[in-house]
Amino acid sequence: MTIRVLAKVITFPDKLEETKALLMSLIEATRQENGCLRYELWQNQEKPTEFSFVEExxxxxxxxxxxxxxxxxxxxxxxxxxxxxxxxxxxxxxxx
Amino acid sequence: MTIRVLAKVITFPDKLEETKALLMSLIEATRQENGCLRYELWQNQEKPTEFSFVEExxxxxxxxxxxxxxxxxxxxxxxxxxxxxxxxxxxxxxxx
Incomplete structure:
Protein backbone atom coordinates (compact mmCIF):
# COMPACT_ATOMS: atom_id res chain seq x y z
CA MET A 1 0.00 0.00 0.00
CA THR A 2 1.54 3.31 -1.07
CA ILE A 3 1.57 6.37 1.18
CA ARG A 4 -0.27 9.51 0.21
CA VAL A 5 0.63 12.88 1.68
CA LEU A 6 -0.94 16.31 1.84
CA ALA A 7 1.58 18.92 2.94
CA LYS A 8 -0.01 22.31 3.49
CA VAL A 9 1.90 25.58 3.86
CA ILE A 10 0.55 29.07 4.43
CA THR A 11 2.84 31.96 3.51
CA PHE A 12 2.85 35.58 4.63
CA PRO A 13 1.09 37.61 1.89
CA ASP A 14 4.17 39.69 1.13
CA LYS A 15 6.28 36.49 0.80
CA LEU A 16 3.94 34.72 -1.63
CA GLU A 17 6.10 34.85 -4.78
CA GLU A 18 9.29 34.02 -2.89
CA THR A 19 7.61 31.02 -1.21
CA LYS A 20 6.04 29.86 -4.47
CA ALA A 21 9.44 29.91 -6.23
CA LEU A 22 11.05 28.03 -3.34
CA LEU A 23 8.33 25.34 -3.31
CA MET A 24 8.57 24.98 -7.09
CA SER A 25 12.33 24.52 -6.84
CA LEU A 26 11.70 21.37 -4.81
CA ILE A 27 9.66 19.61 -7.46
CA GLU A 28 12.13 18.36 -10.06
CA ALA A 29 14.65 17.06 -7.51
CA THR A 30 11.89 15.35 -5.51
CA ARG A 31 10.36 13.67 -8.55
CA GLN A 32 13.77 12.06 -9.24
CA GLU A 33 13.85 10.43 -5.79
CA ASN A 34 13.39 6.67 -5.40
CA GLY A 35 9.80 5.81 -4.56
CA CYS A 36 8.34 9.20 -5.47
CA LEU A 37 5.18 8.30 -7.42
CA ARG A 38 3.44 11.69 -7.43
CA TYR A 39 4.52 15.14 -6.28
CA GLU A 40 2.28 18.02 -7.28
CA LEU A 41 2.08 21.61 -6.03
CA TRP A 42 -1.42 23.02 -5.75
CA GLN A 43 -2.41 26.62 -4.91
CA ASN A 44 -5.65 27.49 -3.14
CA GLN A 45 -7.76 29.50 -5.61
CA GLU A 46 -9.58 31.54 -3.00
CA LYS A 47 -6.65 31.94 -0.61
CA PRO A 48 -3.50 32.12 -2.77
CA THR A 49 -1.23 32.23 0.29
CA GLU A 50 -2.08 28.57 0.90
CA PHE A 51 -0.26 25.87 -1.04
CA SER A 52 -0.58 22.10 -0.77
CA PHE A 53 1.76 19.44 -2.02
CA VAL A 54 -0.23 16.38 -3.11
CA GLU A 55 2.08 13.40 -2.95
CA GLU A 56 2.32 9.66 -3.31
CA MET B 1 -6.68 24.70 -16.63
CA THR B 2 -8.39 21.92 -14.71
CA ILE B 3 -9.74 22.39 -11.19
CA ARG B 4 -8.35 20.42 -8.29
CA VAL B 5 -10.31 19.91 -5.11
CA LEU B 6 -9.56 18.72 -1.60
CA ALA B 7 -12.76 17.92 0.28
CA LYS B 8 -12.12 17.09 3.90
CA VAL B 9 -14.67 15.48 6.25
CA ILE B 10 -14.28 14.55 9.91
CA THR B 11 -16.67 11.95 11.28
CA PHE B 12 -17.74 11.18 14.83
CA PRO B 13 -15.65 8.22 16.03
CA ASP B 14 -18.67 5.97 16.52
CA LYS B 15 -19.90 6.82 12.99
CA LEU B 16 -16.60 6.03 11.23
CA GLU B 17 -17.63 2.84 9.38
CA GLU B 18 -21.03 4.24 8.42
CA THR B 19 -19.42 7.42 7.05
CA LYS B 20 -16.69 5.50 5.24
CA ALA B 21 -19.29 3.29 3.48
CA LEU B 22 -21.33 6.36 2.52
CA LEU B 23 -18.30 8.19 1.10
CA MET B 24 -17.22 5.08 -0.81
CA SER B 25 -20.71 4.78 -2.31
CA LEU B 26 -20.15 8.13 -3.99
CA ILE B 27 -17.08 7.10 -5.93
CA GLU B 28 -18.30 4.98 -8.84
CA ALA B 29 -21.19 7.30 -9.72
CA THR B 30 -18.94 10.35 -9.50
CA ARG B 31 -16.21 8.86 -11.67
CA GLN B 32 -18.85 8.37 -14.42
CA GLU B 33 -19.69 12.08 -14.46
CA ASN B 34 -18.67 14.29 -17.37
CA GLY B 35 -15.43 16.12 -16.62
CA CYS B 36 -14.45 14.02 -13.62
CA LEU B 37 -10.73 13.39 -14.16
CA ARG B 38 -9.78 12.12 -10.69
CA TYR B 39 -11.80 11.25 -7.61
CA GLU B 40 -9.98 9.44 -4.84
CA LEU B 41 -10.91 8.85 -1.19
CA TRP B 42 -8.02 9.09 1.26
CA GLN B 43 -8.07 8.31 4.99
CA ASN B 44 -5.80 10.04 7.48
CA GLN B 45 -3.45 7.37 8.88
CA GLU B 46 -2.98 9.00 12.26
CA LYS B 47 -6.55 10.28 12.62
CA PRO B 48 -8.82 7.72 10.91
CA THR B 49 -11.92 9.86 11.51
CA GLU B 50 -10.61 12.28 8.90
CA PHE B 51 -11.15 11.56 5.21
CA SER B 52 -10.20 13.64 2.20
CA PHE B 53 -11.45 13.39 -1.34
CA VAL B 54 -8.65 14.30 -3.75
CA GLU B 55 -10.28 15.39 -6.99
CA GLU B 56 -9.64 16.84 -10.42
Missing amino acids: WADQAALDAHFQTPHFLDALQKTEKLLMSSPEIVLYQLIK | WADQAALDAHFQTPHFLDALQKTEKLLMSSPEIVLYQLIK
Missing part, protein backbone atom coordinates in the same frame (compact mmCIF):
# COMPACT_ATOMS: atom_id res chain seq x y z
CA TRP A 57 5.24 7.55 -2.11
CA ALA A 58 6.01 3.86 -2.66
CA ASP A 59 6.49 3.27 1.08
CA GLN A 60 7.45 4.87 4.41
CA ALA A 61 11.17 4.38 3.74
CA ALA A 62 10.97 6.46 0.56
CA LEU A 63 9.12 9.24 2.43
CA ASP A 64 11.58 9.15 5.33
CA ALA A 65 14.49 9.39 2.89
CA HIS A 66 12.80 12.39 1.26
CA PHE A 67 12.70 14.23 4.58
CA GLN A 68 16.50 13.85 4.81
CA THR A 69 17.41 15.03 1.30
CA PRO A 70 19.49 18.21 0.99
CA HIS A 71 16.90 19.93 -1.20
CA PHE A 72 14.07 19.22 1.28
CA LEU A 73 16.09 20.28 4.34
CA ASP A 74 17.29 23.39 2.52
CA ALA A 75 13.73 24.37 1.54
CA LEU A 76 12.45 23.66 5.07
CA GLN A 77 15.08 25.94 6.55
CA LYS A 78 14.54 28.73 3.97
CA THR A 79 10.75 28.69 4.31
CA GLU A 80 10.88 29.05 8.08
CA LYS A 81 10.80 32.84 7.93
CA LEU A 82 8.30 32.91 5.04
CA LEU A 83 5.48 30.84 6.55
CA MET A 84 2.74 31.90 8.97
CA SER A 85 2.87 28.47 10.63
CA SER A 86 4.93 25.34 10.31
CA PRO A 87 4.02 23.05 7.39
CA GLU A 88 1.11 20.69 8.12
CA ILE A 89 2.22 17.29 6.78
CA VAL A 90 -0.46 14.58 6.95
CA LEU A 91 -0.13 10.97 5.80
CA TYR A 92 -3.05 9.16 4.22
CA GLN A 93 -3.88 5.82 2.73
CA LEU A 94 -5.99 5.39 -0.37
CA ILE A 95 -9.41 3.89 0.38
CA LYS A 96 -10.62 3.83 -3.22
CA TRP B 57 -12.32 18.29 -12.68
CA ALA B 58 -12.14 19.43 -16.32
CA ASP B 59 -13.67 22.82 -15.47
CA GLN B 60 -15.93 24.73 -13.06
CA ALA B 61 -19.07 23.66 -14.94
CA ALA B 62 -18.27 19.98 -14.36
CA LEU B 63 -17.71 20.62 -10.66
CA ASP B 64 -20.89 22.69 -10.35
CA ALA B 65 -22.86 19.89 -12.04
CA HIS B 66 -21.36 17.40 -9.59
CA PHE B 67 -22.68 19.39 -6.66
CA GLN B 68 -26.23 19.03 -8.11
CA THR B 69 -26.16 15.28 -8.79
CA PRO B 70 -28.63 13.10 -6.86
CA HIS B 71 -25.84 10.90 -5.44
CA PHE B 72 -23.89 13.92 -4.14
CA LEU B 73 -26.95 15.65 -2.65
CA ASP B 74 -28.09 12.38 -1.09
CA ALA B 75 -24.67 11.76 0.50
CA LEU B 76 -24.47 15.38 1.71
CA GLN B 77 -27.83 15.05 3.43
CA LYS B 78 -27.05 11.61 4.94
CA THR B 79 -23.63 12.66 6.26
CA GLU B 80 -25.01 15.70 8.04
CA LYS B 81 -25.63 13.80 11.28
CA LEU B 82 -22.42 11.76 10.96
CA LEU B 83 -19.88 14.58 10.71
CA MET B 84 -18.31 16.70 13.46
CA SER B 85 -18.27 19.73 11.15
CA SER B 86 -19.49 20.54 7.67
CA PRO B 87 -17.26 19.30 4.84
CA GLU B 88 -14.33 21.62 4.04
CA ILE B 89 -14.27 21.87 0.21
CA VAL B 90 -11.31 23.84 -1.17
CA LEU B 91 -10.56 24.50 -4.84
CA TYR B 92 -6.99 24.57 -6.09
CA GLN B 93 -5.08 25.05 -9.29
CA LEU B 94 -2.06 23.01 -10.24
CA ILE B 95 1.16 25.02 -10.13
CA LYS B 96 3.44 22.20 -11.24
Whole structure:
Protein backbone atom coordinates (compact mmCIF):
# COMPACT_ATOMS: atom_id res chain seq x y z
CA MET A 1 0.00 0.00 0.00
CA THR A 2 1.54 3.31 -1.07
CA ILE A 3 1.57 6.37 1.18
CA ARG A 4 -0.27 9.51 0.21
CA VAL A 5 0.63 12.88 1.68
CA LEU A 6 -0.94 16.31 1.84
CA ALA A 7 1.58 18.92 2.94
CA LYS A 8 -0.01 22.31 3.49
CA VAL A 9 1.90 25.58 3.86
CA ILE A 10 0.55 29.07 4.43
CA THR A 11 2.84 31.96 3.51
CA PHE A 12 2.85 35.58 4.63
CA PRO A 13 1.09 37.61 1.89
CA ASP A 14 4.17 39.69 1.13
CA LYS A 15 6.28 36.49 0.80
CA LEU A 16 3.94 34.72 -1.63
CA GLU A 17 6.10 34.85 -4.78
CA GLU A 18 9.29 34.02 -2.89
CA THR A 19 7.61 31.02 -1.21
CA LYS A 20 6.04 29.86 -4.47
CA ALA A 21 9.44 29.91 -6.23
CA LEU A 22 11.05 28.03 -3.34
CA LEU A 23 8.33 25.34 -3.31
CA MET A 24 8.57 24.98 -7.09
CA SER A 25 12.33 24.52 -6.84
CA LEU A 26 11.70 21.37 -4.81
CA ILE A 27 9.66 19.61 -7.46
CA GLU A 28 12.13 18.36 -10.06
CA ALA A 29 14.65 17.06 -7.51
CA THR A 30 11.89 15.35 -5.51
CA ARG A 31 10.36 13.67 -8.55
CA GLN A 32 13.77 12.06 -9.24
CA GLU A 33 13.85 10.43 -5.79
CA ASN A 34 13.39 6.67 -5.40
CA GLY A 35 9.80 5.81 -4.56
CA CYS A 36 8.34 9.20 -5.47
CA LEU A 37 5.18 8.30 -7.42
CA ARG A 38 3.44 11.69 -7.43
CA TYR A 39 4.52 15.14 -6.28
CA GLU A 40 2.28 18.02 -7.28
CA LEU A 41 2.08 21.61 -6.03
CA TRP A 42 -1.42 23.02 -5.75
CA GLN A 43 -2.41 26.62 -4.91
CA ASN A 44 -5.65 27.49 -3.14
CA GLN A 45 -7.76 29.50 -5.61
CA GLU A 46 -9.58 31.54 -3.00
CA LYS A 47 -6.65 31.94 -0.61
CA PRO A 48 -3.50 32.12 -2.77
CA THR A 49 -1.23 32.23 0.29
CA GLU A 50 -2.08 28.57 0.90
CA PHE A 51 -0.26 25.87 -1.04
CA SER A 52 -0.58 22.10 -0.77
CA PHE A 53 1.76 19.44 -2.02
CA VAL A 54 -0.23 16.38 -3.11
CA GLU A 55 2.08 13.40 -2.95
CA GLU A 56 2.32 9.66 -3.31
CA TRP A 57 5.24 7.55 -2.11
CA ALA A 58 6.01 3.86 -2.66
CA ASP A 59 6.49 3.27 1.08
CA GLN A 60 7.45 4.87 4.41
CA ALA A 61 11.17 4.38 3.74
CA ALA A 62 10.97 6.46 0.56
CA LEU A 63 9.12 9.24 2.43
CA ASP A 64 11.58 9.15 5.33
CA ALA A 65 14.49 9.39 2.89
CA HIS A 66 12.80 12.39 1.26
CA PHE A 67 12.70 14.23 4.58
CA GLN A 68 16.50 13.85 4.81
CA THR A 69 17.41 15.03 1.30
CA PRO A 70 19.49 18.21 0.99
CA HIS A 71 16.90 19.93 -1.20
CA PHE A 72 14.07 19.22 1.28
CA LEU A 73 16.09 20.28 4.34
CA ASP A 74 17.29 23.39 2.52
CA ALA A 75 13.73 24.37 1.54
CA LEU A 76 12.45 23.66 5.07
CA GLN A 77 15.08 25.94 6.55
CA LYS A 78 14.54 28.73 3.97
CA THR A 79 10.75 28.69 4.31
CA GLU A 80 10.88 29.05 8.08
CA LYS A 81 10.80 32.84 7.93
CA LEU A 82 8.30 32.91 5.04
CA LEU A 83 5.48 30.84 6.55
CA MET A 84 2.74 31.90 8.97
CA SER A 85 2.87 28.47 10.63
CA SER A 86 4.93 25.34 10.31
CA PRO A 87 4.02 23.05 7.39
CA GLU A 88 1.11 20.69 8.12
CA ILE A 89 2.22 17.29 6.78
CA VAL A 90 -0.46 14.58 6.95
CA LEU A 91 -0.13 10.97 5.80
CA TYR A 92 -3.05 9.16 4.22
CA GLN A 93 -3.88 5.82 2.73
CA LEU A 94 -5.99 5.39 -0.37
CA ILE A 95 -9.41 3.89 0.38
CA LYS A 96 -10.62 3.83 -3.22
CA MET B 1 -6.68 24.70 -16.63
CA THR B 2 -8.39 21.92 -14.71
CA ILE B 3 -9.74 22.39 -11.19
CA ARG B 4 -8.35 20.42 -8.29
CA VAL B 5 -10.31 19.91 -5.11
CA LEU B 6 -9.56 18.72 -1.60
CA ALA B 7 -12.76 17.92 0.28
CA LYS B 8 -12.12 17.09 3.90
CA VAL B 9 -14.67 15.48 6.25
CA ILE B 10 -14.28 14.55 9.91
CA THR B 11 -16.67 11.95 11.28
CA PHE B 12 -17.74 11.18 14.83
CA PRO B 13 -15.65 8.22 16.03
CA ASP B 14 -18.67 5.97 16.52
CA LYS B 15 -19.90 6.82 12.99
CA LEU B 16 -16.60 6.03 11.23
CA GLU B 17 -17.63 2.84 9.38
CA GLU B 18 -21.03 4.24 8.42
CA THR B 19 -19.42 7.42 7.05
CA LYS B 20 -16.69 5.50 5.24
CA ALA B 21 -19.29 3.29 3.48
CA LEU B 22 -21.33 6.36 2.52
CA LEU B 23 -18.30 8.19 1.10
CA MET B 24 -17.22 5.08 -0.81
CA SER B 25 -20.71 4.78 -2.31
CA LEU B 26 -20.15 8.13 -3.99
CA ILE B 27 -17.08 7.10 -5.93
CA GLU B 28 -18.30 4.98 -8.84
CA ALA B 29 -21.19 7.30 -9.72
CA THR B 30 -18.94 10.35 -9.50
CA ARG B 31 -16.21 8.86 -11.67
CA GLN B 32 -18.85 8.37 -14.42
CA GLU B 33 -19.69 12.08 -14.46
CA ASN B 34 -18.67 14.29 -17.37
CA GLY B 35 -15.43 16.12 -16.62
CA CYS B 36 -14.45 14.02 -13.62
CA LEU B 37 -10.73 13.39 -14.16
CA ARG B 38 -9.78 12.12 -10.69
CA TYR B 39 -11.80 11.25 -7.61
CA GLU B 40 -9.98 9.44 -4.84
CA LEU B 41 -10.91 8.85 -1.19
CA TRP B 42 -8.02 9.09 1.26
CA GLN B 43 -8.07 8.31 4.99
CA ASN B 44 -5.80 10.04 7.48
CA GLN B 45 -3.45 7.37 8.88
CA GLU B 46 -2.98 9.00 12.26
CA LYS B 47 -6.55 10.28 12.62
CA PRO B 48 -8.82 7.72 10.91
CA THR B 49 -11.92 9.86 11.51
CA GLU B 50 -10.61 12.28 8.90
CA PHE B 51 -11.15 11.56 5.21
CA SER B 52 -10.20 13.64 2.20
CA PHE B 53 -11.45 13.39 -1.34
CA VAL B 54 -8.65 14.30 -3.75
CA GLU B 55 -10.28 15.39 -6.99
CA GLU B 56 -9.64 16.84 -10.42
CA TRP B 57 -12.32 18.29 -12.68
CA ALA B 58 -12.14 19.43 -16.32
CA ASP B 59 -13.67 22.82 -15.47
CA GLN B 60 -15.93 24.73 -13.06
CA ALA B 61 -19.07 23.66 -14.94
CA ALA B 62 -18.27 19.98 -14.36
CA LEU B 63 -17.71 20.62 -10.66
CA ASP B 64 -20.89 22.69 -10.35
CA ALA B 65 -22.86 19.89 -12.04
CA HIS B 66 -21.36 17.40 -9.59
CA PHE B 67 -22.68 19.39 -6.66
CA GLN B 68 -26.23 19.03 -8.11
CA THR B 69 -26.16 15.28 -8.79
CA PRO B 70 -28.63 13.10 -6.86
CA HIS B 71 -25.84 10.90 -5.44
CA PHE B 72 -23.89 13.92 -4.14
CA LEU B 73 -26.95 15.65 -2.65
CA ASP B 74 -28.09 12.38 -1.09
CA ALA B 75 -24.67 11.76 0.50
CA LEU B 76 -24.47 15.38 1.71
CA GLN B 77 -27.83 15.05 3.43
CA LYS B 78 -27.05 11.61 4.94
CA THR B 79 -23.63 12.66 6.26
CA GLU B 80 -25.01 15.70 8.04
CA LYS B 81 -25.63 13.80 11.28
CA LEU B 82 -22.42 11.76 10.96
CA LEU B 83 -19.88 14.58 10.71
CA MET B 84 -18.31 16.70 13.46
CA SER B 85 -18.27 19.73 11.15
CA SER B 86 -19.49 20.54 7.67
CA PRO B 87 -17.26 19.30 4.84
CA GLU B 88 -14.33 21.62 4.04
CA ILE B 89 -14.27 21.87 0.21
CA VAL B 90 -11.31 23.84 -1.17
CA LEU B 91 -10.56 24.50 -4.84
CA TYR B 92 -6.99 24.57 -6.09
CA GLN B 93 -5.08 25.05 -9.29
CA LEU B 94 -2.06 23.01 -10.24
CA ILE B 95 1.16 25.02 -10.13
CA LYS B 96 3.44 22.20 -11.24
